[in-house]
Amino acid sequence: MQKPGVLKIGFLINPIAGMGGKVGLHGTDDSLAERAKELGAKSVSTERASRAIMALLPQLEKISFYAPSKSMGSDLLQSLNVGHQTIYETDSLNTSSEDTKAAALAFQANGVDLILFAGGDGTARDIFSVVGESIPILGIPAGVKMRSGVFANYPEEAAEIILDAIASIENGKEIAFISTEVLDLTDSELDYSQSHYFGSAKTFLAPSKITSPKVNSNASSDVALKELTRHLATEISKDRLYFFGPGRSAKLILNELGVTDLDHSLAGVDALFNGKLIGKDLDESEILELISSHSKVAGPFIFLGVIGGQGFLLGRGNQQLSHEVMSRIGAENAFVLASASKMTGTVPTRLYVDFEDALSEKLFPDFIQVHVAKNRTLVCKVVSSGLATTNVRAS
């Protein structure tokens, strides 16, 4: 990346990435893409990629873009009047992981300085399987799960990292890179609590802008959290609709209520009413329906975990808890719980909220309390997508 003034960016969109989120599919691999479309999912990755590209527009003359054709990059760049070289022709409208890999090969052949992609863990894996550590990878978060350590917190921050890199080159400074983990569920099984390590990729050193890799859950072994969930289980009231977000922490409460792991969905959103599990692995519309059909009783309540090591409350692996869902429930009816060790590893302590819609109205107050034990909370500053840049800077 030593050419002064010019950065060669390989840019790629996985157009099906993220589609599974709101419809509760926990991912959008090739086989799940059709199902996601049937369920009415919309392409989110193009929209999120455009947020990043727009933030790059002021420095466009310093960047050369290389992109695959059509929905994998070229269409978007064209619509934004961004000049680019098409380096790979996609065959059909239905793109696959083979297209991602072929595009990555073409990036390599063209000697790009970095690969900027919009997708999730699957997309990161495909690119990594071709380029390894030879080219830095930077992800615009647009998948369902983003456990790997290559994703910016928000689309706009991916652009900021690139703008910082351009400034470094212009000032004759070295750009700092780090090795980070590429993580995903394995293809064969869906053990949601564990991630498989696919290897070590190269990305930018930008700890405040790039989300750390997910840390495996230690909720089950945290005795303080166990005591908290036991207490919460006794506080569940009658005639109220309760939701339980993805992940182990929230599901420990269901365990305490006698709902075994076989009966709820660890990876999904479940609903409980008067002691009975009335919804399992719900998608956005099912959640909204349940809220409507229970409008006569006390307002809905939700237990939410935090993604370990990443600090995300919403927008990673739980896109079915959309802005609409959370505004119907209300931030005051969200009870956030997490293992203390998850929350205290970094300064400053942030909780990220990343709804798909950049302009979504702010739902949470600036500070919320994360419960880490019975009668013990850690105060966290909430950083919301779209408002992210100003919020982070203001601190």
Next chain:
Amino acid sequence: MIKSKIRKYHAPVWDEPLVMQMGQTGRRGSIAPKTESKIADAVGNALDLLPAGMKRTNPLNLPELSEFEVQRHYLHLSQQTLGMMGISLFGTCTMKYNPRVNERIVYQPFVAEMHPHQDPETMQGILEVVNRFDHLLRKLSGLDKFVFQAGGGADAAYTQACMTRAYHASRGELEQRNEIITTAQAHPCNPATAAAAGFKIITLPLEDDGFPSVEALKAVVSNRTAALMVNNPDDIGIYNPNIKEWVKIVHDAGGLCFYDHANFNGVMTRIRAADIGFDACMYMLHKTFGGPKGGGGPAVGAYGCNEKLIPFLAGPTVETNPDGSFYLKEGGEHSVGRIREFLGNIPTVIRAYSWTRSMGIEGLRDAANISVLANNYMEKRLLEIPGITKGMPDVKGRRLEMTRYSLGELTADTGVSVFDVQNRMTDFGVDAYWLSHEPWFIPEPFTPEAGELWSVEDIDYWIDVLETVCNEARTNPELVKSSPHNQVVHKQNSTNLSDPAKWATTWRAYKRKYGISN
């Protein structure tokens, strides 16, 4: 740049057995002469004088050794202490030399042989020392009354938690006010004692500038707030400049404010808890005030409060009669009762009084200045060592009496951890450093604190040893990872420490767990 000649060092290795494993049947330290027959005739069998229920049926299982063997054994143990008389920059503990003259005073019969149940009229001298020291600490803190019952800093924090409970109960607000606010950098004894007293704990996070924001505090303060419990500065050495505003916010909401003044050394005579607005504070006499710590002697957490809280203090308190004599007054109807038996660890109160009087106000001010200066001197040299970074490096301004550092870069480069470096430093005859309180928000942390005691040669030597070890980590990492090599014990398998089946803190437990009969 290493400044000193690194001296050769090797601790004695004795592989000393436990005393229970030594000696021979029948061996004795001293043997009393046989009872003369005339005495025996007059008194009868001495055993018959004992009540039947007090007689042992089995012989007592004691080690059987000669006096010389016992002396030798304890000499060996003293040589195996792994420190406390080396250069000890053990941060957050303010390691100080304990002047022998003070030890001599408290060994005198008028202290050592005093009985706590003596009539107060016969312990006027002791009560006068307590009273005088109370007044000295009032001057240093601006508060109105000190008690010395608490047997350490955490015990004093617990005193505060109990006082908070009693205060709000007296106003009929205890049920409503059930939250105590603290910070991520406060000593863990603050949330722990507040929880033990039944409060909910709200912990504020640090922001980029090294302390929690006023906004975060405002977001959680309410009519449920019982108290604020904070340190300032904390062990990254950063002073929260908004602390007056914090106290006002909490007071306006009806809560109490407690200053955990464990880190008093750098601000002695410069900051008074009451001037900032705090209702109460705590000092550690076994740290800042020259008493022995770390097994060297009993600890004291001096707890002081303002007029508002005096009715809730633990009794008995030392009070003055009109004629100038002293008496003990039990706590009144709102008192939290006793925190500990009697008046607390009086010998350490006497040591601290003696230390403070010999320092004088100017001496205390010099000590505070020197400890801040020494820390900043250390910082300059430490940051010249590749692989060492400062905690919260972007925060501008000088740190106070200690700073938390990170060996994270050295570990990333070499695989040598902060524990390995700690072990290896003891190979040079300096004491192990303190790591840091939880949570560890910076990787591989260590926290040295020079205080006012250590000479510049000592501080330089300590840094030279650290630099030597950091160099070794780059040239011979295995040497550091497998250390200590020159110490009384070599590297231990620490997993045994977390396995209840393997550890044993008594001979009885050792026999049980390792299947030893007898």
